[in-house]
Amino acid sequence: MEFQLKDHIKPDAKILLIKLRSIGDVVYNTAVYGPIKKHLPNAHLTVLVESASYEIVKNHPDVDQVLCFRKTSFFEQFKFYLNLIFSRYDVAIEMHEGTRGAVMCFLSRARYKIGNIFAKRSFLYNTKINFSDLKPALPLDYQVALIEKMGVPMDNPQPVVHITEAWRKSGRDLLAANNFSPEKPYCIIHPGARKYDQWQFEKFAEIAEYFFTRFNLGIILTCGPGELEQAEKLIQCLPKNVPYTFISTELSVLLGITASAKFVVCHNGGYMHAASAMGIPVAALFGLTDYRIWKPLGKKSVVLHKDIDCWPCSSKTMKQVCWDGKPECKELISPDDVIKSIQKICPEFLDK
Numbered sequence: 001m002e003f004q005l006k007d008h009i010k011p012d013a014k015i016l017l018i019k020l021r022s023i024g025d026v027v028y029n030t031a032v033y034g035p036i037k038k039h040l041p042n043a044h045l046t047v048l049v050e051s052a053s054y055e056i057v058k059n060h061p062d063v064d065q066v067l068c069f070r071k072t073s074f075f076e077q078f079k080f081y082l083n084l085i086f087s088r089y090d091v092a093i094e095m096h097e098g099t100r101g102a103v104m105c106f107l108s109r110a111r112y113k114i115g116n117i118f119a120k121r122s123f124l125y126n127t128k129i130n131f132s133d134l135k136p137a138l139p140l141d142y143q144v145a146l147i148e149k150m151g152v153p154m155d156n157p158q159p160v161v162h163i164t165e166a167w168r169k170s171g172r173d174l175l176a177a178n179n180f181s182p183e184k185p186y187c188i189i190h191p192g193a194r195k196y197d198q199w200q201f202e203k204f205a206e207i208a209e210y211f212f213t214r215f216n217l218g219i220i221l222t223c224g225p226g227e228l229e230q231a232e233k234l235i236q237c238l239p240k241n242v243p244y245t246f247i248s249t250e251l252s253v254l255l256g257i258t259a260s261a262k263f264v265v266c267h268n269g270g271y272m273h274a275a276s277a278m279g280i281p282v283a284a285l286f287g288l289t290d291y292r293i294w295k296p297l298g299k300k301s302v303v304l305h306k307d308i309d310c311w312p313c314s315s316k317t318m319k320q321v322c323w324d325g326k327p328e329c330k331e332l333i334s335p336d337d338v339i340k341s342i343q344k345i346c347p348e349f350l351d352k
Contacts, residue, residue, distance in 0.1 A: 002129075002149055002150070002151070003112075003114070003127055003129065003149075003150055003151075004150060004151035005039070005040065005091070005150045005151055005152065006039070006040070006151055007151075008112060009040075009043075009090050009091055009112070010090070011040065011042045011043070012042045012043060012044065013040065013043050013044070013090035013091060014043070014044045014046070014087070014088065014089045014090050014091070015036070015040070015043050015044065015045050015046065015089065015090065015091045015092075015093065016046045016048060016067075016087075016089040016091065016092040016093065016105075016108055016110060017029075017032075017033075017036075017045065017046070017047050017048065017093045017095060018048045018092065018093065018094045018095060018096055018101045018104050018105055019047065019048070019049055019095045019096055019101075019143075020048070020049065020050050020069065020096040020098065020100060020101050021050065021053075021096060021098070022052060022053065022270050023052055023053045023056060023251075023269075023270025023271070023273065023274060024269065024270045024272075024273040024274075024294070025053075025139070026049050026053035026056045026057060027053075027056055027159045027161060027270070027273040027274055027277050028139050028140045028143055028159050028273070028297075029047075029057075029095060029143055029159075030056065030057065030060060030159045030160050030161065030277065031140060031143065031144060031157040031158055031159045031160070032143055032144060032147045032152075032154075032157065033045065033047070033057075033060055033062040033063055034062045034157075034160070035147065035152050035153060035154050035155075035157060036062070036147065036152055037062040038153075039151070039152045039153060044064045044065070045062065045063055045064050045065075046063075046064060046065040046066070046067060046087075046089070047060075047063050047065075047066050047067070048066075048067040048068075048069065048104065049066065049067070049068060049069070050068070050069050050070070050071075051068055051069070051070045052251075052270070053270075054066065054068045055250075055251045055252040055255070056161055056251075056274060058252075059162050059163075059164050060160075060162055061162060067080075067084075069100075069104075081104075081107055084104060084107050084108055085107050085108070085109060087108070088109070089108050089109075089110040090110060090111055090112070091110055091111070091112045091114065092104075092105045092108040092110035092112070092113050092114065093105075093114045093115070093146070093147075094113070094114065094115040094116075094119070094125065095115075095143055095146060097115070097116055097119040097120070097121075098121075099120075099121055102115065102119065102120075102121035102122075102124040102125070103121075103124065105124060105125060106124040106125075112126065112127045113125045113126050113127060114127045114128075114129060114146075114150070115127075115128065115129070115146075116128070116129060116131070116142075116146060117129060117130045118130075118132070129146055129149045129150065130149075131145035131146055131148070131149040134148065134149070137293075138293060139293065139294070140157070140159070140297065144157050158277075158297065159273070159277040159297055160277055161255065161274050161277040161278050163255055163256060163259045163278060164256075166256075167252045167253065167255060167256030167259070168256045168259055168260070169256070170252070170253045170256050171253050171254075171255075171256030171257035171258075171259070171260070172256075172257075172260075174247060174249060174253055174257065175220075175245065175247070175257065178245050178246075178247065179245070180218060180220070180245040182260070184218045185215075185217055185218060185262055186217060186218030186219065186220050186245075186260075186261060186262065187211055187217050187218070187219065187220065187261055187262050187263050187264070187265070188220045188221075188222055188257070188258060188261045188263075188264045188265070188266075188275075189204055189207065189208055189219065189220070189221050189222075189234070189264075189265050189266075190221075190222045190223065190224075190264060190265070190266035190267075190271055191204050191221070191223070191227075191230045191231060191233075191234045191266075191267070192223045192224050192226075192227030192230045192231070192266075192267065192269075193230070193267040193268075193269070193285075195323075195324075195325045196287075196288070196318060196322045196323050196325065196327055197267060197268075197287045197288055197289070197327060197330065198230070198267075198325055198327070198330065199267065199285050199287075199330045199331075199333060200330075200331065201230070201233045201234045201236070201237045202237045203333075203334070203335045203338075204234050204237070204265070205234060205237035205238045205239070205242075206335040207265055207335055207338055207339065208221075208238060208242055208244065209238070209239055209241075209242050210335070210339055211349070212242050212243070213241075213242075214349075214351070215349060217262065217349075218243075218245070219242065219243065219244040219245070220244070220245050220247060220257065220261070221234060221235065221244050221245070221246045221247070222246075222247050222248070222249075222254060222257075223248055224269075224270075224271060228248065231246060231248070251274075254271070255274060255275075255278065258274075258275050258278065258280055259278060259280070261275075261280055262281070262346060262348075262349075263280065263281040263282065263283065263342055263345070263346050264280055264281070264282045264283070265282075265283045265285070265338060265342070266282065266283075266284060266285065267284070267285045267286075267287075268284055268285065268286050268287075268289045268291070268294060272284050272296050273296055273297075275296075275298075276296030276297060276298030276300075276301040277296075277297070277298060278298075279298060279299075279300060280298070280300065281298075281300040281301065281302075281342070281345040281346050282296050282298060282300065282301040282302070283301075283302055283304060283338050283341050283342050283345070284296050284301060284302070284303050284304065285304050285305075285330065285333060285338075286303055286304065286305040287305075287327045287329045287330040288311070288312070288313050288314075288318065288322070288327065288329065290312050291303045291305050300345050301345070302341045302342075302344060302345050304333050304337055304338055304341055305329070305333070306329050306330075306332035306333055307329075308328060308329050308332070310328075310329075311329055
């Protein structure tokens with residue numbers, strides 16, 4: 001008999017859901033919050049994430065509390081773990097499957113410490129779930145399968161990122177402060193990527209020029225932490241007749257700006273997943289990453305990728321030209337490929 005949440009916990013149980021790691025992983029994880037609360041409407045759901053993804057779940061309507069683990073001083077981390085120990089959760093569900101997450105699950109002292117039976121640190125759980133019979137294939141499938149095996153009904157679960165009006169206002173205010181009217185239609189180009197996965201900056205510039213000259217669309221350039229150099233290189237490639245607005249800001253404000261964008265052009269990554277989950281049309285550039293596994297799940301998203309003989313690859317099989325910043329699979333993607341993909345998901349930009 002499988003472990004069923006409703007059979008083992010009180011209706012108002014305190015549930016701790018642990019999901020560490022990157023923004024993309026946590027975006028996927030948002031798909032299970034609604035089903036859990038629908039199944040146990042009186043339960044108190046706490047989600048534990050790391051600082052990079054805190055904004056993704058901060059305002060989710062089905063989450064009662066968000067705990068944020070930060071890799072700060074020993075004293076601050078000690079206080080975090082002390083709080084975890086004395087919070088007295090009824091259930092702790094470990095969805096990270098790493099050492100840190102398993103330790104957090106154990107230290108929660110929850111009556112039921114739940115995780116994947118095949119996780120490396122599964123000895124730290126006292127309730128181990130085997131969901132291999134559900135044959136999960138995508139990262140989202142693994143998270144959904146674990147919760148589904150505990151008796152929580154799942155009806156086409158989809159990641160959802162909720163944007164508050166405060167975030168939208170902050171985004172509009174920032175655009176206005178940079179002399180861009182928030183009422184003007186705009187797109188977002190987010191060029192940041194690791195060197196070995198970078199699309200050519202001059203091609204991003206061609207995309208910007210096309211949509212500005214043909215449709216008078218505002219061009220908003222953005223970047224994440226540590227990606228300023230990529231944005232600057234793109235700016236250097238832009239024709240002088242193409243105006244742009246460069247924005248570098250915190251994730252919540254960036255998402256507030258993204259919420260009103262006509263579309264986004266970006267590489268595979270956390271921002272891609274967040275924008276797609278918001279329902280924004282996304283043209284996602286994929287290189288070495290397997291798009292069949294990590295593709296954006298939004299209905300208005302499209303993947304740009306070129307299959308070549310050496311793909312799929314890894315750090316052990318990558319060619320030197322890739323390490324040098326000229327990945328062949330990315331170089332084969334043309335600006336016209338991207339333009340046509342955007343026109344497919346945004347027919348208002350079809351040439352007349």
